[in-house]
Each structure stands twice: as structure tokens, then as C-alpha cells.
Amino acid sequence: MTVTCISPIDGSVYAERPTLTLEAARDVVSASRAAQPAWAGRPLQERIDLVMAGVAAVGAMNDEIVPELAHMMGRPVRYGGEFGGFNERASYMADIAAEALADIQVGEDATFKRYIKRIPHGVVFVVAPWNYPYMTAINTVAPALIAGNTVVLKHAAQTLLVGERMAKAFHDAGVPEDVFQNVFLDHDTTSALISEKAFDFVNFTGSVGGGQAMERAAAGTFTGVGTELGGKDPGYVMEDADLDAAVDTLIDGAMFNSGQCCCGIERIYVHESLFDAFVEKAVAVVNGYKLGNPLDAETTIGPMANIRFAKEVRAQIAEAVEMGAKTHIDTFPEDDGGAYLTPQILTNVTHDMRVMRDESFGPVVGIMSVKSDEEAVALMNDSEFGLTASLWTADVDRAQRVGDQIETGTVFMNRADYLDPGLCWTGCKNTGRGGGLSVIGYQNLTRPKSYHLKKVTK
Structure with a gap:
């Protein structure tokens, strides 16, 4: 063999x-x-x-x-x-x-x-x-x-x-x-x-x-x-967050390496007061990506590692859309229906959709509006995985309080998708x-x- x-x-x-x-x-x-x-x-x-x-x-x-x-x-x-x-x-x-x-x-x-x-x-x-x-x-x-x-x-x-x-x-x-x-x-x-x-x-x-x-x-x-x-790592953007920093870091965390990161961001919850602005800025970031051959220095997002991985991401997106989700990124011209996949942002998503439950491991992220820490914690914990969670706020004490309630291996504040060798890399649940x-x-x-x-x- x-x-x-x-x-x-x-x-x-x-x-x-x-x-x-x-x-x-x-x-x-x-x-x-x-x-x-x-x-x-x-x-x-x-x-x-x-x-x-x-x-x-x-x-x-x-x-x-x-x-x-x-x-x-x-x-x-x-x-x-x-x-x-x-x-x-x-x-x-x-x-x-x-x-x-x-x-x-x-x-x-x-x-x-x-x-x-x-x-x-x-x-x-x-x-x-x-x-x-x-x-x-x-x-x-x-x-x-x-x-x-x-x-x-x-x-x-x-x-x-x-x-x-x-x-x-x-x-x-x-x-x-x-x-x-x-x-x-x-x-x-x-x-x-x-x-x-x-x-x-x-x-x-x-x-x-x-x-x-x-x-x-x-x-x-x-x-x-x-x-x-693996995981289904969440980001939570509170009303006092640095919005630009949150968008840049969380969307990079969702899309870098074509979304193929163990602790990549796969779902984002944004306080209702920032939701529209967050989505608008996130869409602008993703529309600036250059999909293409990874050997080309101009390329910022390459193909997924295997066609079968891309097929699963496309299936999750299609199922979500059929259930009422809204796509925000038009298909890139370089999208070949195979390993080269358009990165996608979804709203109008719910946890009834696989894209918010199953590991996607690809360049797609669903964004939901929340009204409170309690709602965000309940949604973040509504997952079979627990690797990392990324909290965005100016208040360290609040991040610690919220972090204590999340079923996860690592709690980040104002950063995401990073492995600090001084900390234990660990997970819980099906992670x-x-x-x-x-x-x-x-x-x-x-x-x-x-x-x-x-x-x-x-």
C-alpha cells in the first residue's frame, strides 16, 4: 500500500x-x-x-x-x-x-x-x-x-x-x-x-x-x-470592544490558512449595538482577499487542502442558505467549484444549522447578534467542542467572569487563534x-x- x-x-x-x-x-x-x-x-x-x-x-x-x-x-x-x-x-x-x-x-x-x-x-x-x-x-x-x-x-x-x-x-x-x-x-x-x-x-x-x-x-x-x-471556536464581541481590532483579528482567525486552523474562529456572537457595523467591516475585509495559486506572492487565501474538505464547507453553506441564512460574499472568479473556495460570511444563522454546530474547518463563519453576556455564554456553550473562546472587551474582570462560565480549554481576551507555549494547550468535551x-x-x-x-x- x-x-x-x-x-x-x-x-x-x-x-x-x-x-x-x-x-x-x-x-x-x-x-x-x-x-x-x-x-x-x-x-x-x-x-x-x-x-x-x-x-x-x-x-x-x-x-x-x-x-x-x-x-x-x-x-x-x-x-x-x-x-x-x-x-x-x-x-x-x-x-x-x-x-x-x-x-x-x-x-x-x-x-x-x-x-x-x-x-x-x-x-x-x-x-x-x-x-x-x-x-x-x-x-x-x-x-x-x-x-x-x-x-x-x-x-x-x-x-x-x-x-x-x-x-x-x-x-x-x-x-x-x-x-x-x-x-x-x-x-x-x-x-x-x-x-x-x-x-x-x-x-x-x-x-x-x-x-x-x-x-x-x-x-x-x-x-x-x-x-x-478540533473545535467550533467562538468569538464574542461585547459592546465596549475595540471594533476594528475585533473585526481584523476574528475574521483573520476565521479565514487564515483557508479556515483550516485547529483553534480558528468558526462562529461569532456580537452585541446587538455593534452587530451591523461588525458585519459591514467584516465583509469589507473578506472582499479584499485574493484567492489563487498559493505559489503566487499576490495570493492571500489559497485552496483548501483537499477537494473533499471544500465539498463539506460548500455543503454546510448550502444547507444554511436553504434554512434562511444570508451570504454576504459574492462568488470569487477564482472559485473553481473544487479546492478553490470563496470565503464566506453568513448572517441570519441559528444553531439549528450545521455551519454553527459541526466543525467546518474552512473559510466560512456565521455571525449572530446577542443582547447579553448570558445569551452569549449559552450560545458559546451550545457546542460539542471546547478548544478556545475569544472575548472582546476593555474590561479584564468581565472577561474573567465570562471566561469562567465557558466550557473551553483556553480563554482569549482581545486576541484569537494563537498558541502560547507557556500555557497548557488543552480542550474539553469532544475536543x-x-x-x-x-x-x-x-x-x-x-x-x-x-x-x-x-x-x-x-
Whole structure:
């Protein structure tokens, strides 16, 4: 079997790779397991230095990576790739490693010494998505390696060259090949490995269905599974908000990367006093976009990564319109009915419409008018997902009060669609469970081991 990347630029086959047989995949995991004790035995600073050298080696490839990403998943080259966030996240995790992984001292006296160590799980399996393929992967790869785990990386078919590049960069920088391996696996082999306890921890970013498959495969093995399964992230614009800033940030959060962001804005609630002005300004922003070939420097919004993704967004829009929603953006001339999709703003929407309930993961956003914080909170919580929520107000105390009532993983105030590596990246409800980055990310990539040592006294 082969894994194939179809380029959204023109529908051509951009890359193909053969998948491993189950036996060959087992050999990869065995090599990873055999390499883990020696890797964990190296001094922490040595592991940090090697990981950061690997990160720098990825950065040195950026001129090749940027057009490669455009070919694989359609992001315009004008945005310059992902190395800024990739480096920021890895660097932060490197900086906090010594403190985050330090023994927890419980107490020592003449009789007892007590402490808790953070022990690496062993072999960590990272299944990364295509939408931000470098940044989502490094979220786990860097801290897992720094903590003393070995890593097996499986990347999405749409961005199948990313894992190869990361592995080559890290190996060239001195990370042993068996310590960080990239693999191409089909779903059955993946499930088989997990079900036979090949891995000590699994981190998956992707669809709800994919996360459920991971948990089913791990059932009864006691293998830890961390999941981030998408969202339907809301924005709420209060009556005292900076309107221009709210429009610019929320619409960018809804449309950037053709709407294909884990924490992209998918629904917006605006206080009735600002609603008309917000919609007018939002429409003007979107009408200024240039849809086109992502290799063209003029292009500001490229094709969706796959025709089937665009088909789902078109279906949600059509269903909403049939139920009474109003479209505000005329079809762009570059819209080909396939992967090149006109970004759309909808009003007259309700939560009876899929476009306000199901994850769209595309360049469409519904905007509703609300009268109060209570109404906005009820609507924001009326979702099966809970990744982030973006609140717009001049009042920090109010944002905290409202934020406390929202079922979500992260509360933003006056910003959106950003991942701060100092904060835990986490979600609730069908967004999944677990948490990456921050000190908590290290806690999830290690296990506690307690020491209760009674001293011999005479």
C-alpha cells in the first residue's frame, strides 16, 4: 500500500510513499524501545542541545519547506511557513525543561528522604495533522525527546514529506536515528501496534473519529492517549470592544490558512449595538482577499487542502442558505467549484444549522447578534467542542467572569487563534483530553515515580 499526497494546487500527485508492513513497523518500535534507555541516560542539557540543533536544522530548510507546504496543503508562500512558531514552542519547552522535570522534594530529615521523580514513558507515538504540520508535531516531539522518551512520528498523508524532513534534520543534528523515527503506516497497522502495547504514550491530533479509533485501539492496554480533536471556536464581541481590532483579528482567525486552523474562529456572537457595523467591516475585509495559486506572492487565501474538505464547507453553506441564512460574499472568479473556495460570511444563522454546530474547518463563519453576556455564554456553550473562546472587551474582570462560565480549554481576551507555549494547550468535551506544552506538557509526557527512603540509623 502507498500513502499519496494530492496537491490542492492542481489535483496532481505530489508525493507517494509505501507504507510499512506490520512486521516492519514492529521492528521500528523495537529499535526505538532499545534506544530509549541510553537516550534517557544522557544528561538533560545534552538532550536539549541536540533537540534544539534539530530545530535549527529544520529552520535551515525553510526556503524549500515553504513552497513544499504550498504544494502539499495550499498555504500561500507569502506567509513564510511555520518556523517562527515551531522555534518558539521548542525553545520555550527547552527553557523550562530543567525546572519542569526536576524532582519534587517532599521532605528529608534524619530518618527519611522523600521525593517524586519525573520518568519518561518510554516510546511516544505522535500522530500529527496536516493543517500546521510542523508546529503541531513539534508540540510533542520536542518535549518528548527532551524528557528522555524516544519518538515515532506518523504524519498525515496530505503532508507526508514533513516527517521525513523533521527526521532528517534531527538526525543530521546528531539525534540518533532510532531515537526519532518517521514512519508511513496505514490505519490497520497503526491500530494493531497500539492494541499490542507497542507504545507507552500516544498523542493524536485530528478528527473526532480518528481520536475514537485511537482510544478503541488502546482499550485495555492502559496506554495513555492524549487527543486534540478540533473545535467550533467562538468569538464574542461585547459592546465596549475595540471594533476594528475585533473585526481584523476574528475574521483573520476565521479565514487564515483557508479556515483550516485547529483553534480558528468558526462562529461569532456580537452585541446587538455593534452587530451591523461588525458585519459591514467584516465583509469589507473578506472582499479584499485574493484567492489563487498559493505559489503566487499576490495570493492571500489559497485552496483548501483537499477537494473533499471544500465539498463539506460548500455543503454546510448550502444547507444554511436553504434554512434562511444570508451570504454576504459574492462568488470569487477564482472559485473553481473544487479546492478553490470563496470565503464566506453568513448572517441570519441559528444553531439549528450545521455551519454553527459541526466543525467546518474552512473559510466560512456565521455571525449572530446577542443582547447579553448570558445569551452569549449559552450560545458559546451550545457546542460539542471546547478548544478556545475569544472575548472582546476593555474590561479584564468581565472577561474573567465570562471566561469562567465557558466550557473551553483556553480563554482569549482581545486576541484569537494563537498558541502560547507557556500555557497548557488543552480542550474539553469532544475536543478531547490531555494537554500539550507548558509545564503540564512535560507532566503528560512523563510518569511520576515516588521515592520513600528510610535511612539506617544507629
